Amino acid sequence: MTRPPHEPATCARGSSGSPPPSPRQKLDCELAATRKVINGLALCDHGPVSAETTTATVYQRIVTTFNEHPEKVFRVRDLHEHLVLPTDEPSINVTRSRLGRLVRQGLLEQPGCGRYQKRT
Template sequence: MNVSELLRLLQAEHDETAARTDQLREPIEQFTTALAETEARLAELIATRKVIDSLAPPDHAPTVADPATATVYQRIVTAFNEHPGKVFRVRDLHEQLGLPTDKPSINVTRSRLGRLVRQGLLEQPGRGQYQKRM
């Protein structure tokens, strides 16, 4: 194989690789654009949520009459509203609400309680303890 043949093969491979690179760039650019648009929409939704939360009265948590049709969040908030001064541990809350006390269920509720703390409905007087914000 001579040098000119080697250069021709190298050029052919270069051309194929450049074409493949262009083919790959197009969907990447589309995904990048879609990601930027989706992230912008998410930022708008977060800002809207913050504005609505700031305008809502502090006692905007719904009261639930029928525990059979209530969501777990509603049942949790109702339990804290019924016992405003009581400090709950997650397991105690599960037992009171008749929820399963297995570790995965406890962890899901712990996450829910964390959200309620961040929303300002509950407070954490100690590690693993939750009570209604006064």
């Protein structure tokens, strides 16, 4: 009986009564292990994302938005609607803090109260 090409050969190490695995069997075992790792990584992509990654992603989305629209002046609520972020008051306040940091870092400017624009 032959095994399908996607099924690995048995990965048993040579025990006292059996011959050691052939180079082909070793290669099959390594490929099977690699396949398991890749499949595990692919499944992890759909898992929960850490808060640090989420924060970095939101910052990147904000900066990208201002880079794509350098002349546009955004209010925080407009920015939330543009990025399809929640518009509840706590979320808006978090974004205000983020925008304030970006202003202090020199990436954005504040041409008016509550308005933000890419620094030119």
